Amino acid sequence: MTTxxxxxxxxxxxxNGLELQPEKDWFPTxxxxxxxxxxxxxxxxxxxxxxxxxxxxAIACEEWAQDNLG
Numbered sequence: 001m002t003t004x005x006x007x008x009x010x011x012x013x014x015x016n017g018l019e020l021q022p023e024k025d026w027f028p029t030x031x032x033x034x035x036x037x038x039x040x041x042x043x044x045x046x047x048x049x050x051x052x053x054x055x056x057x058a059i060a061c062e063e064w065a066q067d068n069l070g
Contacts, residue, residue: 004061007019010023011029012065016036016039017036018032020061022062026058026061026062028054028058033054
């Protein structure tokens with residue numbers, strides 16, 4: 001099962017709610033980033049852990065897109 005899906009606007013969203021923008025170097029949308037960070041902080045994650053997770057998700061998303069959309 002994949003954890004990514006493509007939105008009509010061309011962005012790619014993870015089931016955790018983080019929406020990445022391929023045309024903007026895989027940066028998340030402002031709203032999805034804020035919601036993701038809030039949820040992770042509420043779960044007790046440090047800022048360093050959250051940043052690492054964001055970087056890992058961006059890499060995983062790009063790899064998924066290359067494998068499935070290439």
